[in-house]
Amino acid sequence: MSNQQETPKPSLGSKLKSFAIQSKRVWQVLKKPTSQEFKTVSKVSAIGILILGAIGFVIADIIRLIGNIF
Numbered sequence: 001m002s003n004q005q006e007t008p009k010p011s012l013g014s015k016l017k018s019f020a021i022q023s024k025r026v027w028q029v030l031k032k033p034t035s036q037e038f039k040t041v042s043k044v045s046a047i048g049i050l051i052l053g054a055i056g057f058v059i060a061d062i063i064r065l066i067g068n069i070f
Contacts, residue, residue, distance in 0.1 A: 010018075033041070
């Protein structure tokens with residue numbers, strides 16, 4: 001047994017208040033992306049989706065090929 005006191009758990013109300021304060025701080029820092037930033041993010045996202053789709057297609061073909069061999 002130790003003599004250390006346990007710290008009380010924060011209440012739901014204090015957790016929500018802390019979350020609201022942190023969310024407000026983030027919201028104040030946010031800015032609307034420029035047209036160029038939006039286009040860049042869109043292009044990178046599209047390339048990522050295409051790469052993931054291609055990888056999935058290749059894996060599906062390999063599985064089909066292995067299934068046909070056995």
